[in-house]
Amino acid sequence: MANGFSGYESKTVVVLGIGNVLFGDDGFGPEVIEFLQEKYTVPENVVLINAGCSARSILFDILLSEKKPEKIIIIDAFDIGLKPGKIFEINIDEIPENKIDDFSMHQIPTSNLLKELRDASKIEIKIISCQPENIPETVSMGLSGKISNAIPAVCRLVMKEIKKQPVK
Amino acid sequence: MGKKIVIQPVTRLEGHGKVTILLDDSGNVEDTMVHVVELRGFEKFCIGRPVEELPRIVTSICGVCPWSHHLASAKACDAVFGAQIPSAGRKLRELANSIAYTEEHILHFYFLAGADYVMGPDADYSVRNVIGIAGKVPDIAKKVVRNRHLGARMLEILTGKSIHPVAAVPGGFSKALLSEERDQLLEMAKEILEFAKFSIDFAKTKIFPDYLDAVKTIGVIKTGFLGTVTKDGTLDLYDGVLRMMQADGSFEDFTYEQYTDYIEEHVEPWTYLKFPYMKKAGKLSMDLENPVGVYRTNTLARLNVCEKIRTPLAQKEFEEYRSKFGRPVQLTLLYNWARLIELLYNAEYAVQLLQDPEITSTDIRIAVTPRAARGIGCVEAPRGTLIHDYETDENGMVTNINLIVGTTHNNAPINMSVKQAAKTLIKDGKYDQGILNRVEMAIRAYDPCLSCATHNLDGTIALKVDIVKASSGEILQTYKN
Numbered sequence: 001m002a003n004g005f006s007g008y009e010s011k012t013v014v015v016l017g018i019g020n021v022l023f024g025d026d027g028f029g030p031e032v033i034e035f036l037q038e039k040y041t042v043p044e045n046v047v048l049i050n051a052g053c054s055a056r057s058i059l060f061d062i063l064l065s066e067k068k069p070e071k072i073i074i075i076d077a078f079d080i081g082l083k084p085g086k087i088f089e090i091n092i093d094e095i096p097e098n099k100i101d102d103f104s105m106h107q108i109p110t111s112n113l114l115k116e117l118r119d120a121s122k123i124e125i126k127i128i129s130c131q132p133e134n135i136p137e138t139v140s141m142g143l144s145g146k147i148s149n150a151i152p153a154v155c156r157l158v159m160k161e162i163k164k165q166p167v168k
Numbered sequence: 169m170g171k172k173i174v175i176q177p178v179t180r181l182e183g184h185g186k187v188t189i190l191l192d193d194s195g196n197v198e199d200t201m202v203h204v205v206e207l208r209g210f211e212k213f214c215i216g217r218p219v220e221e222l223p224r225i226v227t228s229i230c231g232v233c234p235w236s237h238h239l240a241s242a243k244a245c246d247a248v249f250g251a252q253i254p255s256a257g258r259k260l261r262e263l264a265n266s267i268a269y270t271e272e273h274i275l276h277f278y279f280l281a282g283a284d285y286v287m288g289p290d291a292d293y294s295v296r297n298v299i300g301i302a303g304k305v306p307d308i309a310k311k312v313v314r315n316r317h318l319g320a321r322m323l324e325i326l327t328g329k330s331i332h333p334v335a336a337v338p339g340g341f342s343k344a345l346l347s348e349e350r351d352q353l354l355e356m357a358k359e360i361l362e363f364a365k366f367s368i369d370f371a372k373t374k375i376f377p378d379y380l381d382a383v384k385t386i387g388v389i390k391t392g393f394l395g396t397v398t399k400d401g402t403l404d405l406y407d408g409v410l411r412m413m414q415a416d417g418s419f420e421d422f423t424y425e426q427y428t429d430y431i432e433e434h435v436e437p438w439t440y441l442k443f444p445y446m447k448k449a450g451k452l453s454m455d456l457e458n459p460v461g462v463y464r465t466n467t468l469a470r471l472n473v474c475e476k477i478r479t480p481l482a483q484k485e486f487e488e489y490r491s492k493f494g495r496p497v498q499l500t501l502l503y504n505w506a507r508l509i510e511l512l513y514n515a516e517y518a519v520q521l522l523q524d525p526e527i528t529s530t531d532i533r534i535a536v537t538p539r540a541a542r543g544i545g546c547v548e549a550p551r552g553t554l555i556h557d558y559e560t561d562e563n564g565m566v567t568n569i570n571l572i573v574g575t576t577h578n579n580a581p582i583n584m585s586v587k588q589a590a591k592t593l594i595k596d597g598k599y600d601q602g603i604l605n606r607v608e609m610a611i612r613a614y615d616p617c618l619s620c621a622t623h624n625l626d627g628t629i630a631l632k633v634d635i636v637k638a639s640s641g642e643i644l645q646t647y648k649n
Contacts, residue, residue: 022210022228052228054331060279064302064313138209 013046013162014062014069018055018076022139025132025147028077035151036158046162063117071124072117073161075154077132077147084133085146087154092118092125126161128154187607189590195597200587201438202579202611211569219245219538219560220338222569226556227332235268235323236549237556238333239406244556245338247424247543248564249536256529257340262406263521264326264335265547266514269405270360271319272550273511277367278312281504281612308370315363318356322518325349340533347528357518364515368485368508376505385592387500387585387610389456390415392446392463393472394431394577396548397421401475403513405548411473412446412463417496419473424544427555431572432461434580443580444572454584456591462584465552465577466614467506472496479520482513500585503613538564549574551614578614585610 017033019026033050042048051058055074062068082088118125133144192198210229214222223241227234239261246253278301302309327335327343335342345353376383393413398404399421401411412430413419422430432447445452449461463469472495477483486509493502521527540562546555552574559568575582589610593599 020228022213022225050331052331054234060275061313061316064309066310136209139213140209141213 010067011045011047012070013073014058014071015042015046015048015073015158015162016051016055016058016075017049018051018053018074020053022141024134024136024140025077025143026135027141027143028130028132028147028151029075031143031148032075032151032154032158036155040155040159042159042162059117062123063121068121068123071126071161073158074125074127075158076127076129077135078127078129079132079135080129082131084131084144085150086131087150087157088129088131090127090129092127128157128161130154187586187611189594189607191594191597195595197587197590197594200583200590202583202586210571214566214569217566219248219558219564219566220536222556222558222566223336223338224332224334227334233268233272233549233551234331235264235333236547236554239265239336240545240547240549240554240556242336242338243407243545243547244543244558245536245545247545248541248558248560249338249539249543250541251339251534251536253340254529254531254534256344256526257532258407259521259524259527260326260341260343260345260532261336263518263527264323264333265406266518266521267319267322267326267357267360269514269550270364270511270518271316273507273514274312274315274319274363274367276550277371277504277507277511278308281507281609311363311366315360318360322353322356325353337533339536342533344530344532345528350522350528354519354522357515357522361512361515361519364508364512365481368512371505371508379501382606382609383499383501386606387589387613388498389459389462389500389581389584389588390498391459391581391584393469393496394463394465394553395470395473396546396553397474403470403474403477405470405510405514407547410546410553413469413473413496415459415496415498424546424555427544427546427557427572433572441576441579444577445580452580454580454587456584456588459580459584462580463577464581464614465574466503466550467510468497468500468503469552470548471506471509477509477513479513479516481516482509485509485512500610500613538562542568551575552577575614582611582614585614 015033015036017029017031019029021027021030030050030052033048036042036048049058059072062072078090080088117123130147130150133146188201190198190200214225217225223238223245226237226241229237242261245251323329323333326345326349327333329335392415395411395413396404396408397411398408402408409421409423410427410430411419411421420430428447430447431444432452433442433444434452435442443452443454444463445461446463447461451460452462453460454462471486471489477486489497489505489509493499497506538560540560542557542559544555544557546553548554553572554574555570555572557568557570558566561567586607589607593606
């Protein structure tokens with residue numbers, strides 16, 4: 001199952017799309033995973049997971065598993081005040097403190113935990129993000145146009161990252 | 169002059185909880201407030217949609233218990249359509265529910281509440297978390313992960329998906345279980361059962377004895393309880409009647425359709441989240457000495473309201489628990505003990521259901537027809553009684569919807585437990601990180617849904633504690649983890 005947990009413990013690359021599809025552009029991560037599943041074929045060592053709001057338990061389990069992936073790619077909309085639709089990568093060490101907060105919007109780890117995963121587990125962690133236009137306070141489904149338009153480019157970035165990983 | 173202590177997560181607003189402790193001039197607790205932000209706008213969003221879409225949509229409400237929402241929603245749809253689902257369809261739903269429960273209860277016990285117990289509530293933040301547990305008891309950590317994997321894989325085999333389930337549909341279940349799948353699942357369920365047995369033994373011998381004093385003092389309040397039982401009083405997490413128990417142990421049973429006769433919702437100016445209370449009490453008072461109308465849900469409540477458990481090992485544990493602590497149990501930290509008994513029950517029940525020949529029947533679903541109706545579906549979610557109440561027009565489009573989730577039922581008691589804990593632990597302005605951790609423990613025992621938003625992945629609540637001089641607003645001290 002591409003959409004579940006199954007088999008991720010035997011994969012070297014785990015791609016997690018994180019966010020809540022009920023809240024506008026917060027659904028970016030899950031939408032990227034759906035696009036990847038539809039348009040691309042990923043190598044056997046890679047698992048694509050639409051984690052929705054359930055990233056916490058997946059990362060919990062990865063952290064404690066004996067066999068860990070070598071790389072985790074996190075895809076998540078994340079407001080750092082850029083132009084809506086702007087794609088960027090975040091280095092865990094460079095997240096300004098006042099922005100760390102944004103990571104917890106939907107159960108995504110704080111950067112400390114990401115550091116923990118990286119340092120304690122020697123897992124390479126990439127965070128690929130897109131500046132959202134609108135994350136509403138009340139339930140409203142659907143990405144705004146600029147964010148939706150960014151999906152193909154983000155998918156290309158993800159595929160590039162995936163290919164950097166030697167297939168085992 | 170009074171001081172204000174704020175315990176809040178280092179996180180943004182959505183879905184988060186924060187605790188405010190107000191100290192009076194002599195440094196003692198005057199009042200506390202637990203802020204939980206609820207999901208807003210969901211009801212409006214659902215209106216006008218085909219009701220059969222809701223079991224799929226509601227799984228996005230919560231990343232922690234999607235199965236509970238999925239099943240409550242499917243049951244509300246059954247009721248709207250007037251569908252009596254086939255027995256095998258019901259058993260498959262119950263099986264999925266039991267497996268999901270084992271995953272949840274294992275996670276909560278070992279990593280959310282467990283960090284406090286295994287490492288000790290006064291342990292430094294840097295070790296009082298899941299990584300600390302992995303370092304201290306690595307073999308157990310491995311078992312935890314293996315069993316959670318097993319649960320997730322079982323749900324995939326059973327239903328196709330574990331994160332965003334779609335298998336329960338109005339009128340039944342969409343995927344029949346093949347006999348070879350059943351065989352595979354049975355082996356996995358037996359392994360989880362072994363782990364459940366280990367867990368309760370481990371907790372009873374290695375964990376709880378050290379905390380019996382804390383159990384008797386932290387967060388203890390006197391309330392009523394709400395849970396689901398069958399007509400003969402057996403614990404049931406999927407279906408039955410609702411039982412409202414008073415603090416004195418007397419109780420009344422009522423059907424789902426009667427819930428608005430028994431539950432009323434109170435509003436406080438400082439939070440969006442409502443405070444449900446017993447309607448028959450006439451009002452809600454969260455006064456610690458004389459609470460009125462307050463009831464609790466979740467594991468402690470369920471084991472208080474039920475007479476028995478249908479599986480033998482869990483029944484044995486239940487008897488021991490009841491003879492030790494009585495009925496109703498008011499000790500808040502015993503939520504964790506009750507949770508382990510439920511873990512055992514669910515693991516045993518999954519095995520029982522898989523051994524039932526009917527589980528591989530293909531008669532699992534009936535056709536449904538839209539109509540104008542109201543339907544109420546309830547299940548016991550890990551965090552408490554979950555109520556989905558839908559109304560549709562003649563085309564099956566949603567015209568009205570109301571949800572009451574487990575954490576909402578527990579809103580008043582969580583606030584009371586925090587106040588009680590803070591009053592017990594903070595005297596004459598003296599407190600330290602350990603004391604604040606114990607306030608957190610009182611909250612965490614309820615396994616509130618705010619935990620999904622505010623817990624770090626390492627199992628702690630991300631905290632920022634500001635001690636503020638109320639008169640000047642000056643921050644006297646900040647603790648941060």
